Amino acid sequence: xxxxxxxxxxxxxxxxxxxxxxxxxxxxxxxxxxxxxxxxxxxxxxxxxxxxxxxxxxxxxxxxxxxxxxxxxxxxxxxxxxxxxxxxxxxxxxxxxxxxxxxxxxxxxxxxxxxxxxxxxxxxxxxxxxxxxxxxxxxxxxxxxxxxxxxxxxxxxxxxxxxxxxxxxxxxxxxxxxxxxxxxxxxxxxxxxxxxxxxxxxxxxxxxxxxxxxxxxxxxxxxxxxxxxxxxxxxxxxxxxxxxxxxxxxxxxxxxxxxxxxxxxxxxxxxxxxxxxxxxxxxxxxxxxxxxxxxxxxxxxxxxxxxxxxxxxxxxxxxxxxxxxxxxxxxxxxxxxxxxxxxxxxxxxxxxxxxxxxxxxxxxxxxxxxxxxxxxxxxxxxxxxx
Numbered sequence: 001x002x003x004x005x006x007x008x009x010x011x012x013x014x015x016x017x018x019x020x021x022x023x024x025x026x027x028x029x030x031x032x033x034x035x036x037x038x039x040x041x042x043x044x045x046x047x048x049x050x051x052x053x054x055x056x057x058x059x060x061x062x063x064x065x066x067x068x069x070x071x072x073x074x075x076x077x078x079x080x081x082x083x084x085x086x087x088x089x090x091x092x093x094x095x096x097x098x099x100x101x102x103x104x105x106x107x108x109x110x111x112x113x114x115x116x117x118x119x120x121x122x123x124x125x126x127x128x129x130x131x132x133x134x135x136x137x138x139x140x141x142x143x144x145x146x147x148x149x150x151x152x153x154x155x156x157x158x159x160x161x162x163x164x165x166x167x168x169x170x171x172x173x174x175x176x177x178x179x180x181x182x183x184x185x186x187x188x189x190x191x192x193x194x195x196x197x198x199x200x201x202x203x204x205x206x207x208x209x210x211x212x213x214x215x216x217x218x219x220x221x222x223x224x225x226x227x228x229x230x231x232x233x234x235x236x237x238x239x240x241x242x243x244x245x246x247x248x249x250x251x252x253x254x255x256x257x258x259x260x261x262x263x264x265x266x267x268x269x270x271x272x273x274x275x276x277x278x279x280x281x282x283x284x285x286x287x288x289x290x291x292x293x294x295x296x297x298x299x300x301x302x303x304x305x306x307x308x309x310x311x312x313x314x315x316x317x318x319x320x321x322x323x324x325x326x327x328x329x330x331x332x333x334x335x336x337x338x339x340x341x342x343x344x345x346x347x348x349x350x351x352x353x354x355x356x357x358x359x360x361x362x363x364x365x366x367x368x369x370x371x372x373x374x375x376x377x378x379x380x381x382x383x384x385x386x
Contacts, residue, residue, distance in 0.1 A: 010157060013383040016166045023159045023386055029152025032114040032121065038076040041066050045102040047073050050087060050109070053095045056175060057182075075105040082112040082122045087145045089134045096122040110148050117161065119168035124156055127385045128378075157386035167384050174377050181370040185363060192359045199352055200318050200342060206351040214348040223337035225312065226303035229269065230278070230333060231294030239264040239293075251293045254279040258286060259298070267291035272309040274301045276316060278331045282323060285316035299333060306346050310353035315341040 010022040028034070046061045047069060053059065064073075075083075083095040087108050096119060097103065105111060114121050124130060133154050138144035158164060198204040208214060231253070240247050241262045249267040252259045254277045271291050276299040277284045287309045294300050303312050319339055323329045343349070 010386065012386050016163065019159065019163045021160060023157040025155055025157050027152060028154050028156050031116055032112045034148045034152050035111050036113050041076055041104055042102040045104045048103060048105040050085065050106060053093045056095060057179065058095060072106040072108060073104045074107050075109060075111040077103040077105055080118045082118060083109040084112055084125055086110050087143050089146060090131060092126055092131065094125060110151055116158065117164040117168050119172055120164040123168060123171045124385055127381045130156065171380060178370060178373050178377065181366060181373060185366050185370065188359060188363045188366065192356065196314060196318055206348050208347060215345050217342045217344045219340050219342050221337065221340045225307050226301045228333045229300040231296055231298035231300065234295045237264045237293055249291055249293060251295060252298055253296045254298050261295065264293050268293045269300050270302060274303060274309055274312050275299060276301065276336060282329060282331045283319065283321040285313045287313045299336060308346065308349035308353045310357060311349040314356055
């Protein structure tokens with residue numbers, strides 16, 4: 001693959017060997033048909049709405065009757081069609097439709113059909129430069145959207161059919177590799193959840209280093225296993241967003257992932273404490289491996305010495321909390337304190353924690369590999385297209 005650092009004419013930065021011609025430029029609507037007219041819908045079909053597609057994958061296929069279908073079910077699909085997300089297009093939840101059978105999509109998508117290489121056009125629509133042009137033409141704030149006419153007026157660049165095929169096939173192979181990686185990660189997560197159910201139901205037991213059985217488990221309420229605290233106001237902390245020598249103690253809040261908000265000059269809670277989200281994604285527990293701060297009602301548990309932090313994290317994440325609050329859903333210390341968990345002796349806790357941590361490490365390795373593949377795809381989209 002050639003690297004055209006000194007670009008001359010209408011060509012991309014990267015090209016496959018043997019291609020030197022300049023690319024053509026036309027409006028998207030001139031090389032595709034957007035929202036082709038459909039004949040009558042079939043009596044029953046698989047309906048694809050805006051929640052059905054994530055990262056290019058069709059996650060659910062539910063067949064419904066035509067008479068029971070929502071009014072937005074209007075786009076009858078043919079193999080090779082492209083579904084482009086018209087509402088919040090920055091999410092890039094588009095679909096290359098490669099299935100046989102009766103499928104109908106929501107009018108929340110633009111249905112794109114072309115005599116050019118469909119996979120090339122599909123990949124082009126994910127190029128950030130194209131997406132930026134789409135966003136410029138969107139209207140609305142909470143749910144920005146583009147109409148099909150404005151979408152069709154965006155100019156795109158394309159090479160001859162042979163180069164289109166080279167690019168499309170290469171990027172499709174990379175997409176397949178990313179999807180395979182997603183399946184590996186989801187498989188590991190499912191394996192972990194299956195093992196957790198067996199461990200906490202004691203169908204799966206560990207033995208000590210001599211091969212002997214551990215003692216029987218006990219049952220304790222959460223308020224018996226450690227001290228509880230609740231995150232306070234951010235304004236009381238000396239903090240900033242970026243980590244430095246002075247501001248080195250993480251600040252955690254309720255939120256997705258680890259909930260990292262910033263860094264403070266001091267720490268409120270000791271390492272190996274467990275936090276539990278009290279708002280947002282309720283009841284999610286995380287071990288904090290360094291001294292830290294908590295804000296916005298994030299629940300903090302400092303476990304007793306006979307409790308493994310990692311075991312406690314997994315035990316809490318296995319609880320199905322019933323939210324009793326009215327109004328904005330939240331989980332409070334009085335609520336969580338009433339729940340009980342089964343606790344083995346500390347040595348068995350550690351064995352369980354180490355076992356589950358090994359799966360977490362594998363998931364982390366596979367997730368980092370997926371991230372590298374996604375970064376590679378992003379680079380190629382930026383450089384294989386104009």
